[in-house]
Amino acid sequence: MSVLDKKPSREQKDDSGLPKLPVPPLQQTLDMYLKCMRHLISEEQFRMTKAITDNFGAPGGLGERLQRKLLQRREIKANWVYDYWVEDMYLNNRLALPVNSSPAMVFPKQNFTTQSDVLRFTAHLISGVLEYKCLIDGHALPVDFARGQLAGTPLCMEQYYKLFSSYRLPGPKTDTLVAQKSFVMPEPEHIIVACKNQFFVLDVVINFRRLNEKDLFTQLLKIMRMAESEEENSPPIGLLTSDGRTEWAEARSALIQDSTNRDSLDMIERCLCLVCLDEPCGMDLSDTNRAMMMLHGGGKDKNGGNRWYDKPMQFIVGADGCCGVVCEHSPFEGIVLVQCTEYLLKYMKGSPAKLVRAASVSELPSPRRLHWKCSPEIQKMLTSSADNLQRLVKNLDMNVHKFNRYGKEFIKKHKMSPDAYIQVALQFAFYRCHGRAVPTYESASIRRFQEGRVDNIRSSTAEALEFVKAMTDKKNNLTDTEKMEKLCEAIKAQTNYTILAITGMAIDNHLLGLREISKDLNLEKPEIFTDETYVISNQFILSTSQVPTTVEMFCCYGPVVPNGYGTCYNPQSDHIIFCVSSFRDSPETSSDMFVKALVECLGEMQDLCNTQAKHSNTRERTEEVNEAAKDRGKT
Template identity: 90%
Template sequence: MPVLDKKPSRDQGDQNGLPKLPVPALQQTLDMYLKCMRHLIPEEQFRKTKAITEKFGAPGGLGERLQRKLLQRREAKANWVYDYWVEDMYLNNRLALPVNSSPAMVFPKQNFRTPSDMLRFTAHLISGVLEYKCLIDGHALPVDFARGQLAGTPLCMEQYYRLFTSYRLPGPKTDTLVAQNSCVMPEPEHIIVACKNQFFVLDVVINFRRLSEKDLFTQLQKIMKKAESGEENFPPIGLLTSDGRTEWAEARSALIKDSTNRDSLDMIERCLCLVCLDEPCGMDLSDTNRAMMMLHGGGKDKNGGNRWYDKPLQFIVGADGCCGVVCEHSPFEGIVLVQCTEYLLKYMSGSPSKLVRAASVSELPSPRHLHWKCSPEIQKFLTSSAEKLQRLVKNLDMNVHKFSSYGKEFIKKHKMSPDAYIQVALQFAFYRCHGRPVPTYESASIRRFQQGRVDNIRSSTAEALEFVKTMTDKKSTDVEKMEKLCDAIKAQTNYTILAITGMAIDNHLLGLREISKELNLEKPEIFTDETYIASNQFILSTSQVPTTVEMFCCYGPVVPNGYGACYNPQSDHIIFCVSSFHDSPETSSDMFVKALEECLGEMQDLCNTQAGRVTPERGLKRPMKL
């Protein structure tokens, strides 16, 4: 179980006014599961799955027994799915964190003329980080309220308290999410600065006083000078954190045999965050190349070793102006990262902090260079980690595309939800590329509830499939196409409302599966059935990550033959970050982006020709606000 939630929330006051996550009715979930999968699998397979599902949900059967246990769990816990979900989604996953798990926010390109410019920018960034942490520590962040569907509902703020106080510890079978504000690990007062694959301890509080921006700049200069001198150069230990989780756990066990390594690990694991001062990447700084640099650092020959992936926040500042932040995803969702980074970019766009004019701490101690003792065993791990990271770098097929023909204002003008419209466009593009629908993941926030994280909107609806078939059928009229588009958007919107109100199927099925495991039962047939296994292979993994300042989010695919599709709708354009793997013969990010551009264009033409005739709102009952 994750260590993080074994103590009362520091955010208890915010939790008290929020309801607990509901457990949907068993039959509702089973019916919805069959509806979601029917058009995605062959008829014969569906008949078999339907029989298995009906047996599971039969009166007095296993499903009802597990449902009762789940309802008891709901009574006993603040959030019945939280532990199950974080373990299943993240901690039990053995894949390497870069590309496979850790998303990145890509900042606007900076123009550093000198190393001093770079360090001034970094000092200002660190100052902003410390200001933001003060807001969190003082419980001074304003409560978030839901936007989009069912707007105005207050949201759980607990994830913010994990930004600077968590650490993902690798384990042989499962990782552990560690809380640093517990009695085991005291509150951190230092940042780790990575420079030329070396790690330095930057104390941000000395003699009970927070360092001014001027002092931070001075300390960063010392760090850069030490790293460049090469007097004490240690191997790029950070590469180990880019490996598979089991391999990294094994390497860490070898590292901690030595007390020097234990001390260095302790300082990294207890820091507020990392700041990675990167070398120029040697590429043109297109949106696509900057995204790739954020996700994997360019491998062992570039900045791949200048990282520590277990830490939730790694701020990247490249000498060439390639900047952003990489996040370890298990403690918090993308929107929390967006809020944090938007605060920082707004803070930095203002005048330099008042701390620049604050009195300096006299006799600043030199930042400590972390030392490592590397046995032949550890060198072997490093070689293996470096090779695997290189393969990951070569394999990532990334395309960041700014769709400029229109943005969310055009979609709203036609009385449609921008998110639902874009999801239908993604289904259309996938169908155009591959000629079939596939299980699709779209993250939906359930922060309306205590300790809420996300559930899944299953965007590959039967209605979306009908729409894309109609669009590819030359006999269909524009009126028919528009009606099918409205049906698809209505279905997407309705499922979104189910998800954000805690009534979607994925968390519920996960809960039933995990309860059966806790009862030491043989895994129920519904969860060994090929349909259930296929239903969790998300070939299309999508997420809307909107921003109010100039930056964008990106991440990798979650399956070898899949796409990651992150999108940021703005008023007059949409930024798409599409990723896939080169070694899959089925996928191509360029092909997908080209199809997406075409499909969005055809949908625009359709909306313009049919303006005012049909809208998705007609006949759509408005849900009661919670």
């Protein structure tokens, strides 16, 4: 092992006791890269890529130079990949946030019968948010521990501190993730309430005292009445935040030319979170429709302008009971969102709304409406933003499916990892629909390390492809036992790569680091990163994530490429919720087609497991009978 491939020392830990993220050995990453891509490209392309990769990793070559620089970076950074990763994954991305980037958590449908029901629920929700923020501010949240593979390891809690104290500022070429806390500005003590495309400042602390739910209800009622009085005259400024990031940066530059707009922007950018009081969406509230409403608000004619997408947490409360939260994803991962929203739903269920018993602040100043001055230039930008959002709304093809035949208990009964099993099923379904395997992204938490976010589990393994071919090729004449062996091999390959990823040894962050360090050194981009195979390897036609919950809700998001699928899944004991998204303007994809294939594939995998279990039981009983007969013969 060369000096470049030495494992990192164990002493580099922060106050939490967590180690630094390791830099994987260079040759290990290059070998794994070739292995991951070999079955996804042509033989000719693979030969070219192998030659390029071998040249990059040659002793004394460019790869070793970049690896040394990465190891030096690791010494001086809490997390050597964090800045590179957040810029590459989010801040440099110019696509609009709704659908393309921001995930949503869909709450159970609420049964509101009056306006008071809506406001009571909202006041209760805000009260829960403030309670949760108190836990965060007091560093009183219990430390998370890993579940699943290598369970029990403590995890980094850094992401929680960004839930209510960060903001994504648009820029012409790259965005900035702004931390709110500073020694100059006081901490924000207000939230922004969006209602009828207008924005209101709701102070949640007045005279050093936090408002109780009765006060919050009173203030929300005032906001609703103020919004109704100005409904016709309010420009839907929130639509600008739904546009592409460069377009929104340009519009924001135009807005801040006026001091009124600057003041309004400042109040929004410094708030704790948004609460969006939505109008009824005018659709049946199926799981699929509620998911779409969370992701994009239904466009300009529904609630699309009743948003501010740059804020990490936007709680949606629809008058028709369509509720949830949509998140700006750059500050934190899905599990942090799950922990927060589960706390809120349990809080609301466990503590009744306190609208009568609590004493109120005697004189409540009215909430403040934010004002905007719109030049003809800004009006033109608003029209363009509205049209762009409308195209996005029409293009999203969503299917939320509750698979009821079985859940994770069935999978565990057959001694398999539920996550690995579902990932193989997704490969099976994609192959059935499209007749090929494609690069696949599955997020893997690296919170075992300081400031850890995620790396990628490359689920499209050669072993998974072998299994799906065994299941789909009628000519192979494989027995069920042979098919089961291939399924087990696919599960094992998936599990092994998962362990690589969560222990900081996967390839995607490492390759990103090598690429970005070459940029920092002002080098010409290395050939390995201009090679067609590397480009293909980062086009994640299947983008997947397991987001399990312990309360009734589910997560959803859009595809990450024009011809791809976004597939979020929530495995429960006896069922699995799948949220499958794609784009209608792609001639290749269809969410309904994918879900139909997925249901079929999960059924065939169940039948295979049951058949093999039956054969195993029969074989075991036969062996027991034979053993008993031998024993009788001996006696």
